[in-house]
Amino acid sequence: MKPVLIIQQVLFDTPDYFVDFLTEQKIPFEVRHMYAGELPPESIxxxxxxxxxxxxxxxxxxxxxxxxxxxxxxxxxxxAADIPMIGHCLGGQLISTALGGTVQKALMYEIGWNPIHVIDAHAARDWFGGHTDFELFQWHNETFSVPEGAKLIASNPYCQNQAFTIGEKHIAMQFHCEVKDKKVRHWAIDEKSDIDAVLHLPSVQSSESLVASLKERIPTSNALAHVIYSRWIRNLPGLV
Structure with a gap:
């Protein structure tokens, strides 16, 4: 089958569990590194x-x-070609704006393991393995609107639009379901000053608490990511 295209924008926002999952499923992939001067392909x-x-x-x-x-x-x-898309954080915002939506400042920063509520019963069964409430990692201060033709499926008190789907094949997420230990640890330690600047917000967790929570949080996060990714690959053309 043809590979899955993965666009990595910056050095430390790595594909993490997403490539673990594709490798486990024997699905080929290609990573393009924007920060290293590579460019997206001209055609999908x-x-x-x-x-x-x-x-x-x-x-x-x-x-x-x-x-x-x-x-x-x-x-x-x-x-247009019916090729499945999945967007993580900025990736979800790219899907929104490409299809006529907008991205603007969120109500407040979200940094850490924040709650997500699935507002659509079908989506809870279909995309999240029946889970309607869970916590996944967040790091953003902007938010996407839901473009025309898309369906909002998840929300939370700090950022109303957490995930939307387009038809049966495409999902855009504001949260980071892909994270593994190394990435969160890097953000928590190396970007500590950014965290401290907004630590007064209820949607932000301290650097110390993020690091301390990794052993417990990452396996749970990866398990839910596995569910989301398993649903997403169902529509990949050429998948046996």
Whole structure:
């Protein structure tokens, strides 16, 4: 089968459990590294699926990050060609804006393991293994709108739009279900000053608590990611 295209925007926002899962399922993939000067492909036709990861830049800042423009073009191509898409954090925002939605400042920063409530019973069964309430990792201060033709399926008190689907094949998520220990540990320690600046918010957890929670949190997070990814790959063309 054709590989899944993975766009990695920055060095430390790695694909983590997503590539573990694809490897386990024997699904080929190709990672393009924007931070290293690589570019997105011109066409999505050589790929069976399209995954976009997160990053600290704004999805609206195409002037300083021109590769975002092509990532959005690939979203439109994938939708037209019926090629499944999955967006994590900035990746979800790219799907929204490519399809006519908007991205703007969120009500407040979210940093840490925050609650998510699935607001659609079918989606709870279909995408989240029957779970309606859980906690996954978040790090963002902007939020996407739900574009026309999409369906909001998850929310929380700090950021109303947590996930939406488009038809049966595409999902955009504000949260980071892909994270593993190393990535969260790096963010918690190396970006501690950013955390401390907004630590007064109820949606932000301390660096120390994030590191202390990893042993308990990561296995649970990976288990739920496994459910989400298992649902997503069902529609990959060429999957046996």
């Amino acid at each position: 036709q050589d790929y069976s699926g399209y995954c976009m990861l997160g990053g600290p830049m704004s999805v609206n800042d195409e002037e300083n990050f021109p590769f975002l423009r092509q990532e959005k073009e690939l979203v439109r191509q994938a939708l």
